[in-house]
Amino acid sequence: MVVHQLIPCLSPGDATGNAAIQFQGLLRQLGHASELYAGEIHPSFRALAAPARALRPAEDDWVLYHHGIASPLAGRLVHLRCRRGVVFHNISPASFYRGTGLEHALLGGRAQLAALAGHVDLSIGVSAFNAAELRAAGHANVHVVPLFVEPERFAPGRADPRLRAELEGPGLSVLTVSRVVPHKRMEDLLALHAELLRLEPSARLLVAGGMDDGSRYVKGLRQQAAALRNVRFLGKVSHGGLVAAYRSSRVFVSMSEHEGFGVPLVEAMAAGLPVAAYAAAAVPETLGGAGVAFTAKHFAALAELVRELHADPVLRASVLGGQQARLRQLSAEAVRPALASGLAAGEAHVQARAQRASPRRPPPRPARKRPRVGVLVQRYGDVAGGAEAHARMVVERLSAHWDITVLTGCAEDHLTWEDRFPPGRSRVGSAEVLRFEGAHARDMRRFNAFSRTLFGAPQDLAHEQAWIAAQGPVLPGLYRHLAAEGRRYDGFVAFTYLYAPTAWGVPMVADRCLVVPTAHDEPAFQFDAFGDVFRRPRCLLVNTPEEKALISARFPGHARARVVGVGVDAAPGEAARFRAKHGLRRPYLLYVGRLEAGKNVPWLLSLHARLRRAYHDAPELVLAGSGELRPSGDGVRCLGRIDEQDKWDALAGALAVVVPSQHESLSLLALEGMSQGAPLLANAASAVLAGQARRSGAGHLFSDAESFALAVQRVGQERDVLSRRGLAFAARHGWDKVVAAYREELAKIREGGR
Amino acid sequence: MKLLGREVTAQKVLERIEDRLRARGLLPADAGLGEGSAGALGVEPRVDPLSYNVHALEEHADPTVGLPLETHRGGAGQLVLVAKWAFRKTGQVFINEALSRQRLFNGHVRDAYAQLSAEVLQLRAEVARLKAEKEAAQAAPPKATPAKAGPAAGATSGKRAAARPARKKPSRT
Numbered sequence: 049m050v051v052h053q054l055i056p057c058l059s060p061g062d063a064t065g066n067a068a069i070q071f072q073g074l075l076r077q078l079g080h081a082s083e084l085y086a087g088e089i090h091p092s093f094r095a096l097a098a099p100a101r102a103l104r105p106a107e108d109d110w111v112l113y114h115h116g117i118a119s120p121l122a123g124r125l126v127h128l129r130c131r132r133g134v135v136f137h138n139i140s141p142a143s144f145y146r147g148t149g150l151e152h153a154l155l156g157g158r159a160q161l162a163a164l165a166g167h168v169d170l171s172i173g174v175s176a177f178n179a180a181e182l183r184a185a186g187h188a189n190v191h192v193v194p195l196f197v198e199p200e201r202f203a204p205g206r207a208d209p210r211l212r213a214e215l216e217g218p219g220l221s222v223l224t225v226s227r228v229v230p231h232k233r234m235e236d237l238l239a240l241h242a243e244l245l246r247l248e249p250s251a252r253l254l255v256a257g258g259m260d261d262g263s264r265y266v267k268g269l270r271q272q273a274a275a276l277r278n279v280r281f282l283g284k285v286s287h288g289g290l291v292a293a294y295r296s297s298r299v300f301v302s303m304s305e306h307e308g309f310g311v312p313l314v315e316a317m318a319a320g321l322p323v324a325a326y327a328a329a330a331v332p333e334t335l336g337g338a339g340v341a342f343t344a345k346h347f348a349a350l351a352e353l354v355r356e357l358h359a360d361p362v363l364r365a366s367v368l369g370g371q372q373a374r375l376r377q378l379s380a381e382a383v384r385p386a387l388a389s390g391l392a393a394g395e396a397h398v399q400a401r402a403q404r405a406s407p408r409r410p411p412p413r414p415a416r417k418r419p420r421v422g423v424l425v426q427r428y429g430d431v432a433g434g435a436e437a438h439a440r441m442v443v444e445r446l447s448a449h450w451d452i453t454v455l456t457g458c459a460e461d462h463l464t465w466e467d468r469f470p471p472g473r474s475r476v477g478s479a480e481v482l483r484f485e486g487a488h489a490r491d492m493r494r495f496n497a498f499s500r501t502l503f504g505a506p507q508d509l510a511h512e513q514a515w516i517a518a519q520g521p522v523l524p525g526l527y528r529h530l531a532a533e534g535r536r537y538d539g540f541v542a543f544t545y546l547y548a549p550t551a552w553g554v555p556m557v558a559d560r561c562l563v564v565p566t567a568h569d570e571p572a573f574q575f576d577a578f579g580d581v582f583r584r585p586r587c588l589l590v591n592t593p594e595e596k597a598l599i600s601a602r603f604p605g606h607a608r609a610r611v612v613g614v615g616v617d618a619a620p621g622e623a624a625r626f627r628a629k630h631g632l633r634r635p636y637l638l639y640v641g642r643l644e645a646g647k648n649v650p651w652l653l654s655l656h657a658r659l660r661r662a663y664h665d666a667p668e669l670v671l672a673g674s675g676e677l678r679p680s681g682d683g684v685r686c687l688g689r690i691d692e693q694d695k696w697d698a699l700a701g702a703l704a705v706v707v708p709s710q711h712e713s714l715s716l717l718a719l720e721g722m723s724q725g726a727p728l729l730a731n732a733a734s735a736v737l738a739g740q741a742r743r744s745g746a747g748h749l750f751s752d753a754e755s756f757a758l759a760v761q762r763v764g765q766e767r768d769v770l771s772r773r774g775l776a777f778a779a780r781h782g783w784d785k786v787v788a789a790y791r792e793e794l795a796k797i798r799e800g801g802r
Numbered sequence: 803m804k805l806l807g808r809e810v811t812a813q814k815v816l817e818r819i820e821d822r823l824r825a826r827g828l829l830p831a832d833a834g835l836g837e838g839s840a841g842a843l844g845v846e847p848r849v850d851p852l853s854y855n856v857h858a859l860e861e862h863a864d865p866t867v868g869l870p871l872e873t874h875r876g877g878a879g880q881l882v883l884v885a886k887w888a889f890r891k892t893g894q895v896f897i898n899e900a901l902s903r904q905r906l907f908n909g910h911v912r913d914a915y916a917q918l919s920a921e922v923l924q925l926r927a928e929v930a931r932l933k934a935e936k937e938a939a940q941a942a943p944p945k946a947t948p949a950k951a952g953p954a955a956g957a958t959s960g961k962r963a964a965a966r967p968a969r970k971k972p973s974r975t
Contacts, residue, residue, distance in 0.1 A: 139846070141846055147870060148870065148872065149869055149870065149872055152858060152862075155849055155854060155858075156854070156858065158846060158848070158849035158854075159849045159850070159851040159854035159855060160851065161849075162848050162849055162850060162851050163851035177845070180845045181845050181846060184845050184846070184847065184848055185848045185849075186848060260873075260874030260875075261874070261875060261876025261877070261879070262872075262873035262874050262875045262876050262879035262880065262883075263872070263873075263874060266876075267876075327806055329844075332806060335806075335807070337806075337807065337808035338807065338808065338809065339807055340805055340806070340807040340810050341805070341806040341807060342803055342804070342805055342806070342838070343803055343804040343805075343806070343837060343838035344803035344804075344835065344836060344837070344838020345838075346803050346835055346836075346838075348823055348826075348828045349803055349819050349820075349823060349835055350803075352818075352819040352822050352823065353805070353815070353819060356815065356818070356819075363810070363815070366809040366810070367807065367809045367810065369809065370807070370808055370809035
């Protein structure tokens, strides 16, 4: 099924947009293709959603429109020829905003809600309270799908350390997280704070959330706060800042008079903060018996209550324990069935309306002898790239046993993702390839700038998903194909966790999917948004024990992992032929791969230059491959891309193969070098390369100019011994074992075992 | 004030709080905190889209009437407000001139919408009446089928028979 979502606005911190992104993840986990369409899109989220005007659903597609205040998209929805649903996030009562510009937007939103009633097949409230308002507005077929919070995003390590240090202090500090607007009743919080100051003179009040400094309401609040002490308005904060605010406070208090759900209440629970909240609208339902809800605003009494929650260890521990139990009820795992049953009811409603029987499921197909397998990979064919080459090698070898369809994009260049190959079916080698058009190309300059703003700091789900979308390639046709045809495949193999086809495709077919993550310790690996790729598939086929350890440390509870790696089918190489062809007379170090800064090639060049300056007999450096760099220098030979035989000849003649990259899940070059008797010189900062060198005993590591010079010297002295060890190590890495492992894992999927 | 929460022995906590408030002289000795009325706002009533839109169009049909002056910015935002106020004061005559056709157009939209929505309401009522009639007809017991009229009955149905013109037998010639 295809379930698109239509949202008025997608921007950082927007609650409706965040909910749509959460729903998108759940929909993918349920096997549905789901794209976001928005009326307004913040520049940093442009890759994540398409403009609302681009939405062209098929008649059988669902469109879920997220409704809040008045939006022209409500009118657009009722004119779409498809299955229509509304997700209601509630609307603040207009009575709080009389005489302001917002009043009409609020009333208009309610009028639109009522107008939608006769035109939707499914109405979803994010709380039972919202569901009651939907019914009051005339909606039938109403379901509740609550929002949820990912507790790991509020762990102490996710706090902005600078802000946390700034906010932390002895004594009682009360926090509220919310936009500073009238119906949130911040003036009541200030009244509570005034009472608290009588009990605890050092008490502090933190208010995190956006505010319109020019509004009369905020000006009044600031005046009121100035008369007190220890009140701090933090304004809109980053995710790290938000966690810092939660983690540096003792009690969370909400005085809001109207909440359709109350996400901050749940966030506070996730951050280990006891919650006290005015029991208005959906608040008691969101708390679900956890925390403390109060029914009157007796500020002196509330001050006593807050002090008890702060200082009474028994009461505090009991409340926190209850909140943890409530958190489990508001997890993605718990919410997903509610969404599934809502959609099923919507589908039944459509069928009933159309007065036709639900479509019969096709009879189960007889088991095929040769399994049909889909291979998900970001690019395929004659393209440069380690993971892509890995995928192709696996596909070529498994084609003898499986009917493989490679599901990929049309791009050749992984920097721009510009479509170059024609979309549709074709053949590459022994495999059928089905290519899908990319939604957009990538501007590397903008992408790198965006990455710099995100890396190294904790992020919320929306920003992480926006990064995955910007990383690309975004292939909407692929997800449609998986939703419509996924059941026709016996299994899937997905390559490289880092790209959108895997990150978004794997959750859709996770129960039949093997993932080859090729994980590195890189900044994006810290994103929780990749959790589904590591936790949901049937098995992770990793390259090295180091990669497995890395995944275990980052994603505890990941799917079963098996070290499989790749094999080496070495062709005999002739050193003399290579030397003669390229006019090489002196010993040389060899690098074969992408000539990119990301592979640390500039660092290798600088180390080699220093070596040449220090030693008159230093070996030359031969580089083969393509990329953004054009290496040159004393004793440096750049050959560009070379053919396969040339590569084997080059490896056979090399003094050593040098791998400067830090981010490797496996160095195929190292293995190929060993198969030709070439020792390994590798970057010591890479645990994977260090492991390969240690396990083979066929190489040395370097971390700076001195250790590089020493390693080159030792390779020269010990080349024969290292060479013998390398040959023996490579002989243990044959393709037969790799192919057997893939077949075994797919057989388990077909048998239904884990 | 009631306290709700599974992990809280509400009565005990409230008693402790009340004792402390009494000790501080904030609660009379014989009084409690009461119950409170959270959630008094409850579910918002339905806003009828047709009548809401008619009223909204009426209210906003005249574009020469400014909206309330507001700003979300502090500091410079106040200067902007003053500038806007001054612009309205000094330029209203030009605003009226520039938007005169828009005002006419909006008036037509308002009137057309009012007319159309009135007709929609009328049609809805008509559809509801017809549906109710249909349902009533379906719910009513079926009328007994009259017995087929025999030759003797012909005499009693003279009125009906007289109303129909006698059919001529077609001539075979």
